[in-house]
Amino acid sequence: MRAFESARAGGVVDTAVGMPKSREEMYEFYEFIRKQTRDAESREGGGLEFPAGYMFKDVPHWEEGELDDPVAWLIAELDRHGITQAIVHVEDEDGQRAVREHPDRFFAGINIDPNDGMDAVRKIARYAKEWDLKCVGAFPAGLYPQVALNDKKFFPIYAKCIEVDVTFASTVGVPGPRIPFTPQHVEFLDEICWFFPELRFVTRHGCEPWTALAVKLLLKWPNLYYSTTAFAPKHYPKDIVDYANTRGADKVMFSGYFPAGLSYDRQFAELPDIPFRDNVWPKFLRENAQRAFKLPSTPAAG
């Protein structure tokens, strides 16, 4: 507990932060997932405003008109929890404003879709030129059509990330939304890390249920990292916590799921109960993310 608090006082990095949006906007946003679902509950949306809503009981939400300045709102929320650096999407106007106005606080990320072919490659090049781009993200199971992580369509994307020296982050493991999991199988990471040893690859969304394999691969491939996105701390896989406490102290990093599915109140209420060893906490909360995404290391926050 004391180790957690003192590590937190040195600053926390969240590598996947969304801009708060109203319920209506989020419902529209998730259309890309809904169109690939086939079960009535997901399709009609009624029960599941959020396509993985059957798992997430307290999704943060705002009504329309409640958010006149999402950036200010987000900063207040980050301050309240001691989060000193956050990667946000700069395809989003609010995300752009956040990075421009608060360059020490917010860092630029984008998402890509390999179905766009060379346009996706050029998008990375363009954003890398215009922004100090830190992260190229993907959601292979959510693409339309789906694209497996080791599919040839991803290969030019990986090559471009290496060329512009930007970290790639992807959801890996069974996806929450009721769409096929195949494109996100953990075993695909092996081939990618073999062919592109220079690529810094950060997994998102848990790698479940193949966390034992994820640990084997994290051990095998120096540039492969794990981030805890979309998992409430009380659900962190035991394999991952054990690995962080042993040989993987430099490989596992905190990332939240705000505001998509988890509140920071929930996450920071549960975090102190994770049985990380004292030396792991500062690495987990901050240092590993700074290294994996090439973020500046921060002076201790006040």
Add this chain to the structure above:
Amino acid sequence: MAMPSDVGIIDLMIGLPVADRRHNYDFLRAQLHDKESLEEFEFPVQYMFKDVPKVEEKSDPVAYLLELMDHYNIEKGMIGASKVGDAAYRAMKDHPDRFFGSMQVDPNAGMDGVRDLVRAYEEVGVKAATAFPAGLNPQVAINDKKFYPLYAKCIELDIPICVCAGVPGPRVPMAPQRVELIDEVCWYFPELKFVTRHGCEPWADLAVKLMLKWPNLYYSTSAFAPKHYPKDIINYANTRGADKIMYAGYFPMGLSLERIFTDMPGVPFRDHVWPKFLRENAIRVFKLDE
């Protein structure tokens, strides 16, 4: 129908003559299994090529080649470098008016291969990448993911890639060079200028279908003596494909220029096709006027 004599020919495959070629094909040996190829052949396809050009030891292979090119009215030749700094690489640097370069790529090299291509482009202005999928060790199919970063890079550099397609002569498996694999590549990379080498046989009819379908797919006649040019290809050049078929030779690898240009006038191209075939298509596709 007569072959014109006043067209400065562009040869899309020519090499510096080297007398001692015993080690030129070492790269193939690891994948050859038959005794004849391993023990008896100096050139792995000599069962097909009866008169592989004999090259005498010349003090200056570049001067010798230029002399031959003058004799056959070859204005420019594309020579291939397989690594940064080799003899071909130097020749293209020293004689930019007569030679333009291509860079041989191996997708097995991953990002290092991509970077070598960029370097060759920046240092000597190579006009194309080239690849021999069945000759790689391990082999890499035309539509294999390992090729994709190279295809993307060719698009970024705006240069074509010339790839052997069809059954390879050396006795290695043909699978990586099936013509049908080109379809997927042209679909995913519509901007990629893809030029086939070495005939596309026996799927020349499929090659024609695909050339019609994909605007950026082209065919070059490397490694074929003109008397063996596939009939499908000649017909296509004479009809809808006049802008798609380009001359490439095979000297000194397997055919003498004498053989090639003795056969050549016998090819029944229509009048308007000849200049496109010998010169104009290459200038356009390889951007030789820039």
